[in-house]
Amino acid sequence: MTSKNDDLIEKIPFKRSRGKPGFKLLILSLSLIVFVLSLVLVVRLVQHKPLLPAGESYYNLRLAQELKENPLLIEDPIQNTPYQPNPYHYLLALLLLMLSPSLVSIITPILLGLISAIIFFKLLTLLGIRYEDAAYSLIILAVSPAFINLFTGLYLYGFVLFLSLLIIFLVIISKKSKYTLALSSLLLLVLTLTSLTGFIITLVFLLIICLALKRKVRTVIMPSFPSIIALAFLAFFSIYKPVLLGFHSFEFRNILSVLGADLGYDLFLILLFFAGFIIVWSKNDEKRLLQLVVLIFFVISFFNTVARAYSSLVITFYCVTAITYFYNRKWELEIIRTGTLLLILSSLVFSLTSQVNLLIDAQPDKEIENSLLFLKKLGAGIVLSAEDTGFVIEFYSGKQALLDQNSFLNLNYNEAKNDTVRLFLTPRLSEAEPILGKYNIRYIFITPEMKQEIWSDRQEGLWFLVENSDSFVRKYEYASIELWEYAPGRRT
Amino acid sequence: MKNTKTSKEHKIAKEHIILAIIFALVLAMRLFMVFSEKGLDYEAYNVLRQVEHIKETGTPLFKDALSYSGRTFVFPPLFYYLLAGFSFFMPLELVIKIIPNLAFASLVIAVYLIAKHLTKNKTASLIAAFFSGFVPIIFYSINQASVYSLSLPLIFFLSYTFLRIEEKGFATMSIVLIILLLLTHSSVFILLISFIIYFIILTLEKQDINKKELEIALFLFFLTVWFNLLLYKKAFLLHGIKFIWQNIPAPLLSSYFEDITFLGVISAIGVLPLLLGVYAIYHVFFKTKNQAATLYLGFAFISFIMLWFKFIPFKVGLLFLSINLIILSAYGIKTILVTISKTKTPWLSNVIALSLVVLFTLTSIVPFVLSTKTDATPNPSDDDINALQWIRNNTAERVVVLGRVEEGFLINYASERRNVADQNFLLINNIDQRYEDIGLLFTLRLKSEAVRLMNDYKINYILLSNQTMKEYSITGLFYADPDCFDVVYRKEAIVYRFLRCDVE
Numbered sequence: 002m003t004s005k006n007d008d009l010i011e012k013i014p015f016k017r018s019r020g021k022p023g024f025k026l027l028i029l030s031l032s033l034i035v036f037v038l039s040l041v042l043v044v045r046l047v048q049h050k051p052l053l054p055a056g057e058s059y060y061n062l063r064l065a066q067e068l069k070e071n072p073l074l075i076e077d078p079i080q081n082t083p084y085q086p087n088p089y090h091y092l093l094a095l096l097l098l099m100l101s102p103s104l105v106s107i108i109t110p111i112l113l114g115l116i117s118a119i120i121f122f123k124l125l126t127l128l129g130i131r132y133e134d135a136a137y138s139l140i141i142l143a144v145s146p147a148f149i150n151l152f153t154g155l156y157l158y159g160f161v162l163f164l165s166l167l168i169i170f171l172v173i174i175s176k177k178s179k180y181t182l183a184l185s186s187l188l189l190l191v192l193t194l195t196s197l198t199g200f201i202i203t204l205v206f207l208l209i210i211c212l213a214l215k216r217k218v219r220t221v222i223m224p225s226f227p228s229i230i231a232l233a234f235l236a237f238f239s240i241y242k243p244v245l246l247g248f249h250s251f252e253f254r255n256i257l258s259v260l261g262a263d264l265g266y267d268l269f270l271i272l273l274f275f276a277g278f279i280i281v282w283s284k285n286d287e288k289r290l291l292q293l294v295v296l297i298f299f300v301i302s303f304f305n306t307v308a309r310a311y312s313s314l315v316i317t318f319y320c321v322t323a324i325t326y327f328y329n330r331k332w333e334l335e336i337i338r339t340g341t342l343l344l345i346l347s348s349l350v351f352s353l354t355s356q357v358n359l360l361i362d363a364q365p366d367k368e369i370e371n372s373l374l375f376l377k378k379l380g381a382g383i384v385l386s387a388e389d390t391g392f393v394i395e396f397y398s399g400k401q402a403l404l405d406q407n408s409f410l411n412l413n414y415n416e417a418k419n420d421t422v423r424l425f426l427t428p429r430l431s432e433a434e435p436i437l438g439k440y441n442i443r444y445i446f447i448t449p450e451m452k453q454e455i456w457s458d459r460q461e462g463l464w465f466l467v468e469n470s471d472s473f474v475r476k477y478e479y480a481s482i483e484l485w486e487y488a489p490g491r492r493t
Numbered sequence: 494m495k496n497t498k499t500s501k502e503h504k505i506a507k508e509h510i511i512l513a514i515i516f517a518l519v520l521a522m523r524l525f526m527v528f529s530e531k532g533l534d535y536e537a538y539n540v541l542r543q544v545e546h547i548k549e550t551g552t553p554l555f556k557d558a559l560s561y562s563g564r565t566f567v568f569p570p571l572f573y574y575l576l577a578g579f580s581f582f583m584p585l586e587l588v589i590k591i592i593p594n595l596a597f598a599s600l601v602i603a604v605y606l607i608a609k610h611l612t613k614n615k616t617a618s619l620i621a622a623f624f625s626g627f628v629p630i631i632f633y634s635i636n637q638a639s640v641y642s643l644s645l646p647l648i649f650f651l652s653y654t655f656l657r658i659e660e661k662g663f664a665t666m667s668i669v670l671i672i673l674l675l676l677t678h679s680s681v682f683i684l685l686i687s688f689i690i691y692f693i694i695l696t697l698e699k700q701d702i703n704k705k706e707l708e709i710a711l712f713l714f715f716l717t718v719w720f721n722l723l724l725y726k727k728a729f730l731l732h733g734i735k736f737i738w739q740n741i742p743a744p745l746l747s748s749y750f751e752d753i754t755f756l757g758v759i760s761a762i763g764v765l766p767l768l769l770g771v772y773a774i775y776h777v778f779f780k781t782k783n784q785a786a787t788l789y790l791g792f793a794f795i796s797f798i799m800l801w802f803k804f805i806p807f808k809v810g811l812l813f814l815s816i817n818l819i820i821l822s823a824y825g826i827k828t829i830l831v832t833i834s835k836t837k838t839p840w841l842s843n844v845i846a847l848s849l850v851v852l853f854t855l856t857s858i859v860p861f862v863l864s865t866k867t868d869a870t871p872n873p874s875d876d877d878i879n880a881l882q883w884i885r886n887n888t889a890e891r892v893v894v895l896g897r898v899e900e901g902f903l904i905n906y907a908s909e910r911r912n913v914a915d916q917n918f919l920l921i922n923n924i925d926q927r928y929e930d931i932g933l934l935f936t937l938r939l940k941s942e943a944v945r946l947m948n949d950y951k952i953n954y955i956l957l958s959n960q961t962m963k964e965y966s967i968t969g970l971f972y973a974d975p976d977c978f979d980v981v982y983r984k985e986a987i988v989y990r991f992l993r994c995d996v997e
Contacts, residue, residue: 260730
């Protein structure tokens with residue numbers, strides 16, 4: 002199959018690397034990926050921390066557990082919001098039938114990451130990129146912050162990326178096979194239900210690849226028909242609301258991992274990408290349109306999280322091109338060559354270690370877990386805390402957090418967010434009580450991060466209020482974590 | 494033949510003698526100014542602590558228990574090591590005053606060498622060297638222990654070795670200078686961006702790019718990005734893109750990053766270097782193509798852009814801009830001198846050269862004299878230092894002393910006690926709040942609020958220095974009644990002790 006496609010593909014000319022072409026390199030790259038992805042989880046396990054770093058993973062795992070009990074779930078039992086069926090949750094629920102939540106948390110992301118990497122490798126070779134360069138791309142992928150982040154937790158976009166790669170791969174190889182075409186149609190449908198943004202990006206990618214491989218556009222249009230029809234049907238006749246997610250304004254904090262972006266680029270990889278892009282651009286006159294599309298997509302990724310996940314894969318090829326160029330180039334100053342290559346190597350290691358460290362150090366820790374398990378034993382009620390702790394609170398305590406990372410989908414999000422900010426900053430009961438009453442808040446869960454970020458480690462605002470008002474009862478305090486119950490007129 | 498050689502040697506010696514005289518003049522002028530001022534400026538006390546720590550332990554003070562009552566410093570340490578090295582041969586107070594000025598004066602040599610390479614004209618190069626030594630902005634920023642005193646000459650020496658990279662030994666020198674620069678200050682980024690602009694201009698003009706230059710620039714690029722990411726990783730994470738502005742509190746930001754005005758540039762750089770520099774830019778762009786001049790053109794351009802968009806502290810930006818314009822002005826001077834020497838009155842070129850020096854002296858002397866009178870921030874007075882020494886001798890070791898932010902380093906050094914804040918803002922959370930609170934603690938009238946803040950920052954003593962009283966127009970703290978505060982030292986400066994009272 003590969004050889005047939007090779008005939009259609011115009012090879013992108015760039016200098017050959019000095020390494021021997023071979024299978025060993027691929028195995029090495031894949032081993033590195035497995036090592037990196039498992040490292041975060043293993044270290045967290047050794048440190049007795051909950052396996053998954055805080056965030057969306059806890060939401061996905063909780064819903065998968067709910068679906069395991071009730072596959073026809075129509076409402077999120079904790080958030081009390083309508084539940085839109087998501088194939089990823091069903092996949093996790095299916096796995097939970099066979100494995101424990103811990104095993105699912107370990108195996109699923111690593112496996113998805115590994116398979117995604119293998120498919121990505123196959124795609125690169127199908128697109129005419131040399132075997133060794135494709136393998137080197139996997140090494141770059143292994144140190145990309147976005148890739149590490151996506152596949153060290155139960156993230157939806159990790160699954161979306163995996164599905165997309167699989168679909169693109171199937172479409173490329175399904176030249177005459179109707180079965181693969183049908184399978185790709187089915188997977189596109191699954192992708193549509195998982196992430197509309199992912200579906201659109203996949204379609205765009207497929208179109209570009211078809212143009213690059215000089216395939217008929219029909220090969221892309223046909224498998225996407227069922228998805229488009231299903232999407233229209235669901236939008237009109239069900240509670241399903243197609244929403245394009247992942248868009249945000251341009252902010253360096255969202256883009257650069259060094260500034261703390263969850264799904265960001267490493268600064269060095271961006272620099273290498275630009276270097277590689279210039280090299281490819283200057284050496285390949287015929288495919289400049291394709292390069293331009295890549296550049297546009299890269300720019301778009303600054304404004305969309307899902308696009309950034311895809312783009313993190315695309316840039317690896319350019320990074321490899323840049324590194325290969327620096328390696329093969331005839332340098333006038335040999336010492337500078339050695340120094341530059343060493344710097345590039347160490348920057349990749351730096352990128353890897355910083356991202357791994359961030360994930361290892363990420364909340365929740367054992368103390369947060371214990372405090373939330375304590376909260377679980379208390380009576381029902383809504384919990385007020387920081388927005389990014391919402392999913393963890395809901396997972397461990399089984400109680401609704403006033404705000405979590407899904408709240409932005411709610412209509413009253415801005416109002417609730419503003420009220421929360423006001424509540425956190427007020428030291429007066431007269432100002433706090435109406436807000437507490439408006440949202441039926443019963444518990445206030447204060448973490449060390451909140452103390453630092455909201456109150457600069459000084460007892461101010463709501464923190465001051467709960468300490469000094471009879472309307473609040475301290476329920477738990479350990480390791481700077483505090484749990485208060487709002488109980489007007491009662492002090493135990 | 495022998496006579497010719499001797500005459501040539503004689504000429505070279507003469508040129509060097511003039512350069513040495515300029516260097517000595519600049520150094521003498523700077524030292525005169527520095528020694529005519531009593532004591533050290535506020536920031537120098539941080540340098541003193543760092544150097545003393547290096548002398549005692551061999552390492553700089555990266556974890557400081559006194560600054561902000563405990564914090565981490567991140568900085569490249571070479572400057573402090575250099576001063577520590579010299580302090581083995583002479584008293585530290587002298588080192589702090591002499592070495593940075595010696596380094597600043599060496600800029601004259603760097604400018605001469607660059608101008609000579611650029612113009613191949615000794616007269617023009619010497620005039621440029623003279624300009625660089627006496628350009629007003631260089632005296633505005635006569636901070637007694639500024640790290641720029643080392644990084645600025647290093648940057649220009651590096652640009653010089655970069656231009657001569659094809660010649661034997663210059664590649665090695667470039668690498669050594671790159672490493673020294675990285676270990677001195679992160680301002681090397683400006684040179685890096687200038688290199689990029691330089692290559693872009695060369696590409697646009699379809700000129701050949703020297704391979705070695707490209708390689709050195711590439712190496713510098715990767716090394717600088719890598720080193721700074723490694724060094725400032727935590728600061729990046731904490732402050733985000735605001736890191737560029739060094740986490741300076743918002744009210745102070747406008748004084749560090751001022752708006753650039755035409756008059757401001759003229760008074761800082763001088764009319765003559767500015768005009769000659771602009772003339773050279775025109776010449777390089779439209780008349781002749783000079784690769785070396787293109788580099789400084791790019792450098793000047795990027796300094797201006799960074800000043801304009803406030804990516805660089807105002808005075809530092811002007812320093813870079815002025816030195817680059819002076820280097821370019823050498824090109825302008827050479828063009829004028831060569832043109833005149835080709836006329837029927839070639840002797841006139843010497844007159845013109847002399848006139849340029851006289852004109853520069855006249856046009857720059859006025860802003861320079863004015864600047865020494867108005868721009869200089871007063872050094873801490875003896876009374877303030879005595880008050881702090883009293884604190885050192887009469888208080889417990891772990892107490893926290895409140896002073897103005899500018900006095901933070903002085904509190905650490907003279908009293909050996911903790912401060913609430915100082916002028917190194919990096920890695921400090923909620924700096925705006927802290928800065929505002931410090932201001933409030935000197936102006937508040939409400940005792941309850943003051944006591945709350947005192948408790949929040951765990952303050953034990955308040956230093957009301959001469960300068961603080963002047964700045965806030967107060968003679969004492971409004972809220973300091975005997976229930977909560979005790980005046981433990983009262984001379985020209987006042988020291989209050991906080992009695993840890995509770996206020997409802």
